[in-house]
Amino acid sequence: MTATPIAVVTGASSGIGAATARTLAAAGFRVVLTARRKDRIEALAAEITDAGHEATAYALDVTDRAAVDEFATAFRSLALLVNNAGGALGADPVATGDPADWRQMYETNVIGTLNVTQALLPALTAGGDGTIVILSSTAALSSYEGGGGYVAAKHGEHVLAETLRLEIVGTPVRVIEVAPGMVKTDEFATTRFRGDTEKAAKVYAGVDAPLTAEDVADTIGWAVTRPSHVNIDLLVVRPRAQASNTKVHRVL
Numbered sequence: 001m002t003a004t005p006i007a008v009v010t011g012a013s014s015g016i017g018a019a020t021a022r023t024l025a026a027a028g029f030r031v032v033l034t035a036r037r038k039d040r041i042e043a044l045a046a047e048i049t050d051a052g053h054e055a056t057a058y059a060l061d062v063t064d065r066a067a068v069d070e071f072a073t074a075f076r077s078l079a080l081l082v083n084n085a086g087g088a089l090g091a092d093p094v095a096t097g098d099p100a101d102w103r104q105m106y107e108t109n110v111i112g113t114l115n116v117t118q119a120l121l122p123a124l125t126a127g128g129d130g131t132i133v134i135l136s137s138t139a140a141l142s143s144y145e146g147g148g149g150y151v152a153a154k155h156g157e158h159v160l161a162e163t164l165r166l167e168i169v170g171t172p173v174r175v176i177e178v179a180p181g182m183v184k185t186d187e188f189a190t191t192r193f194r195g196d197t198e199k200a201a202k203v204y205a206g207v208d209a210p211l212t213a214e215d216v217a218d219t220i221g222w223a224v225t226r227p228s229h230v231n232i233d234l235l236v237v238r239p240r241a242q243a244s245n246t247k248v249h250r251v252l
Helices: 017-026 038-050 065-072 099-126 148-167 188-192 197-204 214-224
Strands: 006-009 030-035 054-059 080-083 130-135 173-180 236-238 242-244
Touching: 006 017, 017 038, 017 054, 017 214, 030 038, 038 054, 065 099, 080 099, 080 214, 080 236, 099 130, 099 148, 099 173, 130 148, 130 214, 148 173, 173 214, 188 197, 188 214, 214 236
Parallel strands: 006 030, 006 080, 030 054, 080 130, 130 173, 173 236
Antiparallel strands: none
């Protein structure tokens, strides 16, 4: 009897992470949900279980290396790691940006991804058919005004994915980068603007159908369920109304 493949999803308490967990569970994975907000991931695990799938919640701060290493001891083998934990803070120009914001974004997006990837890579390799997903952003590929700190962090994630793929070629582990453009979720922009819902709403003002968390989750689900020899190196996904980070069609 074939064991159910296990997928770890970081940042699974809301948005893309939560949607990805639901998608992977429905696709037949046993999902392990990690995030700092224990109540959120426990509620999601219960929802997934009630739907007839398999899910476990584990409270984890990906920037805490000791905690990540302890978490990794639970796995002898692993099929899939989705590095989703991250986020943006502020939209100040480089000249006046807060270095603390830059540091926090780098720690969460880059060092957090590095911590979890390093800790779980042996289990992904031992499974004989592992996949690592790094959820970056179109910010990883081109700059925009007011996004310096976030762009720098996401460029770091992009380079991490590219370099890791070069270094582990020949092993049974794929490295997939998914880079979404404009995604409207409950928390991303609100967190970026520190709870200012008016500023957050302006990000999506007049945009016909920005991406949803479910759209990105569907993309991730497709990429990780390709045959083992097929690697989706980089998948950029934007809403039709967005041609680039700085070219968005709005009807106001």
